[in-house]
Amino acid sequence: MAADTPITQDVMTIPRKLPEGPVNLVGLTRDGLRDALIAGGTPEKQAKMRTGQIWQWIYQRGVRDFDAMTNLSKAYRAELAERFVIQVPEVVSRQVSADGTRKYLVRIAGGHEVEVVYIPEEDRGTLCISSQVGCTLTCSFCHTGTQKLVRNLTAGEIVGQIMVARDDLDEWPEPGEGSGERPRRLSNIVLMGMGEPLYNFENVRDAMKIAMDGEGISLSRRRITLSTSGVVPEIARAAEEIGCMLAVSFHATTDEVRDKLVPINKRWPIAELLEALKAYPKLSNSERITFEYVMLKDINDSDADARRLVKLIAGIPAKINLIPFNEWPGAPYQRSDWSRIEAFADIVYKAGYAAPIRTPRGEDIMAACGQLKSATERARKSRAQIAAETGTGA
Numbered sequence: 001m002a003a004d005t006p007i008t009q010d011v012m013t014i015p016r017k018l019p020e021g022p023v024n025l026v027g028l029t030r031d032g033l034r035d036a037l038i039a040g041g042t043p044e045k046q047a048k049m050r051t052g053q054i055w056q057w058i059y060q061r062g063v064r065d066f067d068a069m070t071n072l073s074k075a076y077r078a079e080l081a082e083r084f085v086i087q088v089p090e091v092v093s094r095q096v097s098a099d100g101t102r103k104y105l106v107r108i109a110g111g112h113e114v115e116v117v118y119i120p121e122e123d124r125g126t127l128c129i130s131s132q133v134g135c136t137l138t139c140s141f142c143h144t145g146t147q148k149l150v151r152n153l154t155a156g157e158i159v160g161q162i163m164v165a166r167d168d169l170d171e172w173p174e175p176g177e178g179s180g181e182r183p184r185r186l187s188n189i190v191l192m193g194m195g196e197p198l199y200n201f202e203n204v205r206d207a208m209k210i211a212m213d214g215e216g217i218s219l220s221r222r223r224i225t226l227s228t229s230g231v232v233p234e235i236a237r238a239a240e241e242i243g244c245m246l247a248v249s250f251h252a253t254t255d256e257v258r259d260k261l262v263p264i265n266k267r268w269p270i271a272e273l274l275e276a277l278k279a280y281p282k283l284s285n286s287e288r289i290t291f292e293y294v295m296l297k298d299i300n301d302s303d304a305d306a307r308r309l310v311k312l313i314a315g316i317p318a319k320i321n322l323i324p325f326n327e328w329p330g331a332p333y334q335r336s337d338w339s340r341i342e343a344f345a346d347i348v349y350k351a352g353y354a355a356p357i358r359t360p361r362g363e364d365i366m367a368a369c370g371q372l373k374s375a376t377e378r379a380r381k382s383r384a385q386i387a388a389e390t391g392t393g394a
């Protein structure tokens with residue numbers, strides 16, 4: 001990966017004048033929604049109240065039709081329907097694994113597809129969402145890494161993944177039902193799907209702000225985990241502007257091995273990454289950083305690796321997630337033997353770190369960690385075409 005890989009542009013500013021065609025309200029921040037309503041003719045002095053009302057219909061009740069917004073006048077609902085839409089990604093396929101894991105293939109603007117995975121557990125339900133079509137990076141153990149970056153997802157396409165999963169899980173309250181009455185089946189979000197979230201910072205930030213908003217989907221920031229492969233300059237910013245939990249795709253204990261597994265390491269080597277993590281503003285014993293460590297046979301799974309790992313992260317409130325490698329067609333690695341994984345976990349645990357071994361989920365439907373890839377390949381598309389697709393108006 002070239003050292004000067006550009007960090008992406010901000011694509012979600014709303015111009016004063018509405019662009020041609022209906023504007024999708026999903027993904028607009030509260031200010032963006034207010035601006036759009038005013039640009040669409042809502043009197044400025046009513047805009048704040050209308051924003052609050054429409055926000056609740058969309059994100060608290062899951063309404064997609066303005067006509068159902070019964071606390072707005074019929075005339076105003078008709079006006080809204082003329083100028084705006086409430087659009088979420090289209091579910092192209094839905095697979096359910098024998099272990100209950102669900103994988104959705106969803107289609108977004110331009111016909112691109114991304115994968116979303118829902119993992120039900122005793123005490124929680126986790127949705128693994130994507131932030132890019134393909135990925136900017138090429139981690140060699142990751143199936144997504146073999147798919148070139150096609151484009152960043154918009155904030156609407158990111159939060160839309162949560163909304164389509166809530167549709168499928170029947171999580172929206174019925175008319176007359178209180179928003180908190182239904183048990184939460186989708187309680188946690190991990191930005192561990194396709195793409196490097198910190199290379200699509202603004203859209204990920206806006207989407208997570210929407211997901212955390214208490215008058216909508218209302219997910220606690222402590223139940224949202226953003227996983228980065230190590231985009232050092234954006235790590236502190238993530239704490240300040242998003243404030244969710246942080247995970248890092250660590251996977252190796254020497255630069256020599258990490259350069260191969262996580263090529264961004266050539267840009268920000270282990271020492272620099274650890275400095276940034278030590279300075280992570282939200283760091284505390286109750287808010288530990290998760291170090292993700294894929295277990296690859298004879299690559300990074302020795303006792304020496306385990307001892308080096310605990311030495312490297314000393315002083316950082318951390319937990320280590322050991323991920324048995326999930327093979328994919330053509331993968332250049334094998335999963336470590338189970339006894340090796342347990343021996344590794346034992347060394348880490350004895351050093352005082354929680355070292356849960358992640359149970360592979362959804363393997364039968366290729367939904368396990370590192371197995372996601374969509375058929376969308378990068379067609380020759382100009383910036384203008386991509387801008388038109390995402391409604392960013394070049």
Ligand code: SF4
Nearest residue numbers: 135139142144145195
């Ligand atoms: S691990 Fe993450 S950053 Fe690396 S290629 Fe896969 S999706 Fe991209």
